[in-house]
Amino acid sequence: MTVTIDVPPSQPAEVVRPEGDPGGADTLAEALHTASGRYEEFSDETARIQWIGGWYGDAADAYREATAEAGEEHAAMARTVERVGRAVTAYADTLRDLLRTYEEQVDRKEALDARRSALIADINAATEATPDVVAALRERATELRDDYAELVTDHDDLQRRVREAEDLLRQSFQAGTSLDRALADDGGVPQSAQDALSRRGAPGSEATPEQVHDWWLGLSEAEREAVVSSYPELIGSADGLPASVRDDANRVVLDDDLATLGSKRDDGTLSPTEERVLANAEQARQALEDADAFEDPITGERPGGLLHLYDPGAFDGDGRVAIGVGDLDTADDVAIFTPGITTTMDDTTSYTGQMINLYEATRYNGDGSSVATLFWLGYDAPDAFYDPATATEGRAEDGGRRLADMVDGLRASRPDDPAHLTAIGHSYGSTTTSYAAGDFDLAADDVVLIGSPGAGPADHADDFSVGADNVYVGRDSRDIVAVLGDEGWVGKGPVGLGTDPSSDDFGATRFEAEDVDRADIRNWGDAHSSYLHHDSESLYNIGLIVDGHGDRVNVAEHSYDPWYDFARDPEWDREPSSGVQGESRTRENRMVP
Amino acid sequence: MRAVRERLVALVLALTTTGVLVTGCGDPKVSAEQGAQDTESSRAQVEEAMREVADVVAGVGLRLGKLTGGWSVCTAEPPSMEYDAGGGGEPGELSPAEMIAQVTDALKTAGWTVENAGTEPRPYGVLTRDDLRASVGESRRYPGHVTVGVVGPCIDTAREQDALLGETYDVS
């Protein structure tokens, strides 16, 4: 009796490699960014030498008119070549992704072919075709056919994405080639991107985060690529879009800044303002490199860095930025950290390092859930204690509104898969976070205030959108800033920025947060800045809260203010620990097996 | 406006009396040169101690694999970092908890002071010597393995030292 077992053919015949070289494309992009910088220099210089000292009369007037025209045209050309340069950067990034997918598919096909060969060998070797043997061989053949079919589908998808990426780049070049296009306001922007952006719900049209999210869902993959490469600044800051999309867009702008301003620095034509922007960009690059290289302490995998917001020229050069580690689109637990006064983009690398600490602590003591931590400098933090803005709380209020909006954006970007979200505010940032939760309905699950000079508008933890049971406070007894808030029936008058949230009247959960190397007196230094230091009580407890287990924190007694004396802090005399399991251990010792 | 001025004056007074304003809040405490010198020196100190610790624990049968080190952030403003180094290995015949206890004892004999040790929720030991802190525990990433590490004190840095973060050093 002959039994037929239909072994599927090896498919696809060949996994086709996407053509092109991302590194070479990056080099071309850099050349275009340099050219953009040169056109910008031409335009800037034209404005500067339009007025030649001591020269006036008809000839001088005519000269000025001609130079003004040249300046405007060169500025427009700078923007066009910049847009095309960004399109090439985005293409290089996409090509990298596509090549990774290609490699995966090659591996998959090899594995399938090996299974196919083994199946054929087993069929040929089968001497007794019992029904069981035949059924088993047929089942293997069916599974193999299904797996080949899936690979063919994925391969078709890869080839489609390759074509779309190439089409988009070709259109970008074409949209910036003729002189008319070079001088146009939208030079270098392909029609598909313009069309996509003109649809309802597009960012920049005062659409809500939910509408922006819907707009994004309505775009084809090609249109998405087009808007990311053509309007990266807009996409990079659009609340409601997936974090991975914002990250792609912001990295395009960052690469552009580094290349364009870097070439201007080489030419010696960098203005003081541009110098600051370049310094901010370099901080962002360093921070991202650190975040990208970080390995999860439990799995050893790289969760990846994230550039969620990038606006290095904002707030008079202080910059706006949000950088983190982990996948904001899928993480079970998300933490957003808001810093306090004096923080600028100049501090990005250090704060990103603290976000890495927080990620590590959360995972090390966690329940296995995935985590993302984000440093958010999306508001204009006051420059110093003596900055009047520090005392007025206006920046905290404005920051609170922005923070609540940003969280709304995150919520809108994943409506069907909400994360457990913790908002952490440090120092003045705790007042900012208090405004978000007290006045602007912050859509967080938990709020953590550390080193807080006061809870802004909230007199009681109940005033927060998350409810009193979800408000946590960390205060090192030696932290000078954290004792500025009002406490007790007398209060401290105008010194602080609202109620001291660690006090018993406020009603939050206070957790242990003493620094093991604390000084004998209150101070600004380590006591105020060490809340996210590894192997500290504070980081241990914050990690538990971020992981969704605030009920497991090591609770500290509240401070209180007896009517007959100054405020008391029961933590003052407690001996703190470092590196103790269940108290202050937050990381794994290094190990290479 | 008057209330705002009062509040500002009070805040400045409160902070000036404690020296906060005088030093500046988030500015680096040291120059780039000083930061470079201090970080280099701390790294050398930790690495030397880690190699000594590796020898000590080898004496009780724990052979650590490759020793590596790296920097992490202590404080963002003003910037400071700490260097830690470590390694891990299999405890052989002993259970991880037994090996952790033996390593803790061996380090104590070698001049380290036990600051904390216990078994809940996981076995561990924390020891100090001068301004260094050593720790021993069971790996979560590689279950069944025992890891040992040494961390140095927080070192004040300048922005120029930011580049140290993310680097991994071979300590062997």
Place this chain on the structure above:
Amino acid sequence: MSTFGAEYSGLSYGSGNWRVLAELMTSTSRDLAGQGTGALAPSVQAAAEAFLTAWSGYADESSTIAIGFADAIDAQAVDYSTTDEGSGNRFTDLDGRLGPAR
């Protein structure tokens, strides 16, 4: 036109700056022309080459524009100088004295 005037040093400074810009754009033109497109997929290369050729030409044109400004300023400076010198001679030749000294 009611008033006019010029300082030679200002004109010279302006002209010098335009020549620096001209050099910058010449170098940009060269850079763009020298860029390869081999790293891009073949379906994109023709469009990229057309773009680079066009923009290399635009940069050349920018350089020409800058030189044009520089030359015009220099010519203006020469004109002012020549006119001023000629006018000076005319005034030097004038004899404003009275009587036998004239």
